[in-house]
Amino acid sequence: MPTVLTDVFRGHPIHLPHTHQPDFTSLSELPDSYTWTSKDDPLFTAPPSPPDAGESIPLIDLNHPDAANQIGRACRTWGAFQIANHGVPLELLQGIEFLTGSLFQLPVQRKLKAARSDTGFSGYGVARISSFFNKKMWSEGFTITGSPLNDFRKLWPQLHLNYCDIVEQYEEQMQKLASKLMWLSLNSLGVTEEDIKWATVSSDLNWAQSALQLNHYPVCPEPDRAMGLAPHTDSTLLTILYQNNTAGLQVFRDDFGWVTVPPVPGSLVVNVGDLFHILSNGLFKSVIHRARVNQTRPRLSVAFLWGPRSDTKISPVPKLVSPDESPLYRSVTWTEYLRTKATHFNKALSMIRNHREK
Numbered sequence: 233m234p235t236v237l238t239d240v241f242r243g244h245p246i247h248l249p250h251t252h253q254p255d256f257t258s259l260s261e262l263p264d265s266y267t268w269t270s271k272d273d274p275l276f277t278a279p280p281s282p283p284d285a286g287e288s289i290p291l292i293d294l295n296h297p298d299a300a301n302q303i304g305r306a307c308r309t310w311g312a313f314q315i316a317n318h319g320v321p322l323e324l325l326q327g328i329e330f331l332t333g334s335l336f337q338l339p340v341q342r343k344l345k346a347a348r349s350d351t352g353f354s355g356y357g358v359a360r361i362s363s364f365f366n367k368k369m370w371s372e373g374f375t376i377t378g379s380p381l382n383d384f385r386k387l388w389p390q391l392h393l394n395y396c397d398i399v400e401q402y403e404e405q406m407q408k409l410a411s412k413l414m415w416l417s418l419n420s421l422g423v424t425e426e427d428i429k430w431a432t433v434s435s436d437l438n439w440a441q442s443a444l445q446l447n448h449y450p451v452c453p454e455p456d457r458a459m460g461l462a463p464h465t466d467s468t469l470l471t472i473l474y475q476n477n478t479a480g481l482q483v484f485r486d487d488f489g490w491v492t493v494p495p496v497p498g499s500l501v502v503n504v505g506d507l508f509h510i511l512s513n514g515l516f517k518s519v520i521h522r523a524r525v526n527q528t529r530p531r532l533s534v535a536f537l538w539g540p541r542s543d544t545k546i547s548p549v550p551k552l553v554s555p556d557e558s559p560l561y562r563s564v565t566w567t568e569y570l571r572t573k574a575t576h577f578n579k580a581l582s583m584i585r586n587h588r589e590k
Contacts, residue, residue: 255340256370256372256450256451256452257450259453260453261453261454262452262453262454262457262458265367265368266367266368266369266370266458266459267367267454267457267458268367268457268458268459269457272365272366272367273365273459273462273463275463275484275490275520275522276459278484278489278490279489279490280482280489280490280491280492287485287488287491288491288492288493288494289306289310289312289313289314289483289491289493289501290302290305290306290310290313290314291313291314291315291316291496291499292306292313292314292315292316293315293316293317294315294316294317294318294319294412295317299416300416300417300419300420301420303413303416303417303420304416304417304419304420304421305420307417307420307504307508307512307515307516307517308515308516308517309517310483310485310517310519311483311503311504311509311516311517311518311519312483312493312501312502312503312504312519312521313501313502314493314496314499314500314501314502315413315499315500315502316496316498316499318409318499318500319405319408319409320405320406320409320500321405322498324398324401324402324405325474325498327398327401327402328398328399328402328474328534329474329476329532329534331395331398331399331446332374332446332447332448332532332533332534333532334388334395335374335387335446335448336372336374336446336448336532338387342386342387343356343372343374343387344356345386345387346374346383346384346386346387348375353375353377353443354375354376354377354378354380354383355374355375355383356372356373356374356383357372357373357374357375358371358372358373359371359373359461359462360375361461361462361464361577364462364577365462367459369459369460369461369462370449370450370452370458370459370460370525371447371448371449371450371460371461371523371525372447372448372450373445373446373447373448374445374446375443375444375445375446376399376443376444376445376446377443377444379396380395380396380399381396384396399444402444402534402536403442403444403536406442406472406536406538407437407440407442407538408437409472409500410440410442410469410470410472410536410538411437411440413470413472413502414431414469414470414508417508417512417516418512418549421512421515421549421551421552422551423549423551423552427549427550427551428511428549430540430541430544430545431540439540439541439544440538440539440540440541441538441539441540441541441542442536442537442538442539443536443537444534444535444536444537445534445535445536445537446532446533446534447461447523447531447532447533447534447535448530448531448532449461449480449523449525449530449531449532449533450525450530451525451526451527451528451529451530452525452526452527453527454527455524455525455526455527458525459522459523459524459525460480460522460523460524460525460531461522461523462522463484463520463521463522463578464520464521464522464577464578465505465506465518465519465520465521465578465581466503466505466506466518466537467505467506467507467539467566467569467570467573467580468505468506468507468508468537468538468539469505469507469508469511469538469539469540470502470503470504470505470508470538470539471502471503471505471535471536471537471538472500472501472502472535472536472538473500473501473502473503473533473534473535473536474500474501474533474534475493475495475501475531475532475533476495476531476532476533477495477497478495478526478529478530478531478532479492479493479494479495479526479531480523480524480525480526480531480533481493481501481521481522481523481533482521482522482523482524483503483519483520483521484519484520484521484522490522503519503521504516504517504518504519505518505539506518506569506573506580506581507539507540507546507566507569509581510546510547510548510560510561510564510581510584511546511547511548511549512548512549512552513548513549513552513553513559513560513561514548514560514561515552518581520578539566540566541566542565542566542567543565543567544565544566545563545564545565546563546564546565546566546569547559547561547562547563547564548560548561558586559586560585560586561581561584561585561586562584562585562586564584569584572584
C-alpha cells in the first residue's frame with residue numbers, strides 16, 4: 233500500500249487562523265468576511281469565457297487508440313481534461329459521493345469532533361490555502377490521509393467501518409488510474425520507464441503516495457460575490473476529481489479567461505499539478521483552477537491528490553531538456569516544494585526555476 237501525505241506535511245504545516253466553521257444553512261446574507269472583490273484576489277473579476285465560445289477542457293475516452301496523444305495535448309494546452317471509460321465502477325463513485333454527502337449533512341458540532349488540528353493535515357476544516365487570503369471561502373472540507381478509522385468513528389459510531397471500506401476501495405482504484413494516466417501522458421512525449429528510475433509501471437505503486445480531499449460548497453445567498461475555493465494550482469503530480477452533477481469548477485487560460493468544467497455523468501476531471509509541470513520541464517501546464525458557488529444547489533466534489541514519496545527528488549526528465557540548455561527547474565522533493573509553497577503560494581514554481589544567463 234502506498235504511503236500517504238502525512239509524511240510530506242509533517243513538520244511543515246500551513247498555519248490557519250483558528251476559526252470554527254459556520255453553520256452555512258443559518259446564513260441568509262453573505263457576511264462581509266465572505267465577500268470577495270478584486271482587491272482580495274486579482275483573478276476574482278477576470279472575465280469568464282463566453283458561453284457560446286465552445287471552449288472547454290477535452291473529454292477523452294481512455295479506450296480510444298489515440299488516448300495517450302490526446303491526453304498529452306490536453307496537458308500541454310489546458311493542464312486539465314475529463315476522462316470517460318476510466319474503469320472506476322459507477323457504484324464506487326456513487327458510494328464516495330454518498331459518503332461525502334452524509335458527512336457534510338452531519339450537525340456542525342458532530343463534524344467538529346473530527347476537526348483538523350492546527351498543525352495536522354487530516355480531518356474536518358477550512359481549505360489549507362485559506363491563510364493566503366483575507367476573505368473566507370464558502371466551503372467546508374475533510375481531508376483523509378492514511379486510515380480514516382479514528383475520525384470516522386467520531387462521525388459515525390455505528391457505520392464507520394462501512395465508510396472506511398468505501399474510502400479504501402476508492403483510493404485503490406484511484407492509485408491505479410493515476411499511474412496509468414501519468415504514463416499515458418509521459419509516453420506522448422516519448423518518455424518511458426527507463427527515463428524515470430523512481431517510478432515504475434508496477435502493481436504495488438510503493439513509489440507513490442496520496443490523500444483524499446472531500447469538499448462541500450453549500451447553497452450561497454450571493455454567489456456572485458462569494459468564492460467556494462480560491463484560485464490555486466495543486467502541488468501534486470496529478471489530481472483526479474470526481475464532481476457531482478452541479479457545476480462550479482473553473483480553470484483559467486490566459487486566452488479565454490475562466491472556463492467552467494461541466495459535470496459529465498460518470499466522468500472524472502484530471503489536472504496537472506506543479507510536480508508534473510516540473511517533471512515535464514514546463515511542457516505540461518500546472519493549471520490555475522477555482523470553485524464557484526450557486527444560489528440553488530449545493531455541490532460536492534472528491535479530489536484524489538497524488539504524487540511521489542516525500543523523499544523522491546523530482547526534476548525535469550533529461551530527455552525533455554535540450555542538450556544546449558539547462559533544465560527549467562532545479563531538483564526538489566515534494567516536502568521541499570510544499571515548504572516553498574507554504575511561504576510563496578502560487579509563486580512557488582518561479583522560486584525553484586533556474587534563471588538562465590542571457
